[in-house]
Every structure is written in C-alpha cells, then in structure tokens.
Amino acid sequence: MNRVIKGYVNGITTTSTVVGKFAMYLIFPMIGILMFETISRTIFNHPWIWSVEMAQFVMAAYYTLGGAYTLLLDGHVRMDLFYAKWSPKNKALADVLTFSIVIFYLVLLLVGGFMSLNYSIKYNQKSYSSWAPTVTPIKIIMLFGIVLMALQVIAEFFKDLAKIRDAKNKGAVQDAKKETV
DSSP states (O other): OOHHHHHHHHHHHHHHHHHHHHHHTTHHHHHHHHHHHHHHHHTSOOOOSSHHHHHHHHHHHHHHHTHHHHHHTTOSOOOHHHHTTSOHHHHHHHHHHHHHHHHHHHHHHHHHHHHHHHHHHHHTOBOSSSSOOBOHHHHHHHHHHHHHHHHHHHHHHHHHHHHHHHHHHHHHHHHHHHHHO
C-alpha cells in the first residue's frame, strides 16, 4: 500500500474509532431519557411530549455514528455459512467483490440524505409530533454517519486489496523457495 493510501486508511480508521467510541456512550443518555419519562409518567403522573421522540433522535445518532466503527470491528451481520471457513485471502476477495454493492447502497443513502437535508434546511422541516422539533440537526448527524461509513468502506476496500496482494506475494515467495530446494 502506498503512503497516501496508508495515510487515508489510518486517518479514516482513527476517525471511525473516535466517533464510534463516542457514539457507543449515546446509549446512556437514551436510557436516561426513557427512564426519566417512565418515572415521570408512572410515579408523578406527568408525561412529557418530547421524551420518546428525543430518545429516537439519540438512537438514530447512536446507530448511524456507530456504523463505521462497527464495520471496522467486523461487527456487521453477514452470512457466515461459507465465509467463516474461508482463508483471510478468500474473505478479502469476497469483500472486494461485494464492495461495489455496498458503495452503491451508501451512495444512494448519501444522495437521499443530501436531498432530505436540503429540504429540511430550505423549509425548516419539523417533526409531525405535538412537540414538533426541527429535524435538521439529526439529519446532519445521520448524514455525517453515512459519509463516515462510506469512507470506512473505501478504507476497508484498500485493506482487502492489500491482503490479497500480500497473499499473492507470499505465495510467489513460497513457490520460489520450493524451486530452489
């Protein structure tokens, strides 16, 4: 891997790790909001109109900001019927082949996200609930998470290409050793 690509991979990996570790702790504010609402409603008979929707916003930030880090940790769900038994080279090859499908999906999400954010900013879009908060901030956060996920997918693509190349180089070295013996 050349220096520029290695720098890109390291930079995106570091960014995904920092953002993912931050997002990991968003579960606690979400739990706090829901616990506050539950106690307020059941014990004090005083429900709040903002609590459930705010918990949904925090949850949306939690999973979109954590997506790239989950990819980095290889934590996304996949069909392991065959994949788990493959060598690292074959896993990398399968990941390279599926790269175009994943990136196509993420590009569609990005296009939709940008269009939705533009609409939200242009018309000061609000939620249709009785609380009616503006949805622009959560759309910005979600779009950032999608961009980070796309950048991490590209970084993983470069890592997989390096694994395939290294496996080929090791195979060539082993073949050369066999010929000299």
